[in-house]
Amino acid sequence: MMKKQTETRLIQYINCCIWIMIAALALSGITAFPLQTELSWLVNHSQSLPTLMSQWLQTIYLAIASTNKNYPYLSYGTDWLAFAHLLLALLFIGPLRNPVKNVWVVEFGIIACLLIVPLAFIAGSIRHIPVFWQLIDCSFGAIGIIPLIICYKYINLLKYIKVKSL
Numbered sequence: 119m120m121k122k123q124t125e126t127r128l129i130q131y132i133n134c135c136i137w138i139m140i141a142a143l144a145l146s147g148i149t150a151f152p153l154q155t156e157l158s159w160l161v162n163h164s165q166s167l168p169t170l171m172s173q174w175l176q177t178i179y180l181a182i183a184s185t186n187k188n189y190p191y192l193s194y195g196t197d198w199l200a201f202a203h204l205l206l207a208l209l210f211i212g213p214l215r216n217p218v219k220n221v222w223v224v225e226f227g228i229i230a231c232l233l234i235v236p237l238a239f240i241a242g243s244i245r246h247i248p249v250f251w252q253l254i255d256c257s258f259g260a261i262g263i264i265p266l267i268i269c270y271k272y273i274n275l276l277k278y279i280k281v282k283s284l
Contacts, residue, residue: 121283128276132217135269139227140207142262147203150196154182174248217273218280224273227266234259 149156157179164172185192210227212220235256242252 121279125276125279128272128279129217132269132272132276133214135265135272136210136213136217136224138265139262139269140210143203143207143210146258147200147207150200150203153193153196154179154186157182170248171250174251213269213273217269218277221270221273221277224266224270228263228270231259231263231266234262 157175160175161172161179164175167175182193209223212223217224238247238252238255238259241247242249242255247255
């Protein structure tokens with residue numbers, strides 16, 4: 119009876135971590151569609167932000183507004199970025215259904231979170247992104263890896279309990 123309760127509790131923890139990732143990826147994807155609208159709102163409400171960040175948001179807003187006015191098809195790239203985030207969110211349904219069998223999805227997520235850091239600094243410097251914004255981008259990996267590592271630990275514990283009971 120105790121083993122079943124432990125397994126149930128582990129599955130609840132795993133599911134909680136997975137749902138956090140699904141929600142974060144879906145939210146990230148959904149918010150990549152209306153960039154100009156979101157940036158307009160941010161620029162209009164950026165008085166409390168540091169000057170450098172406020173100026174950066176204004177610069178980005180003007181670039182996106184100008185691009186959307188003159189070359190709207192370029193925003194199609196961010197539509198695909200949004201779509202990719204939504205697909206990645208769907209990928210995590212596998213571990214919800216069978217965490218032990220689909221642990222590879224969690225491992226993939228951990229690797230992706232780790233790879234955000236070099237991408238942010240390499241591509242960021244090539245694209246002239248300020249360091250403070252590169253650090254904000256890195257924070258997505260640093261925050262995202264937390265529930266994934268916890269989930270990975272619980273999946274391995276669940277696997278151990280299942281193997282031990284055979």
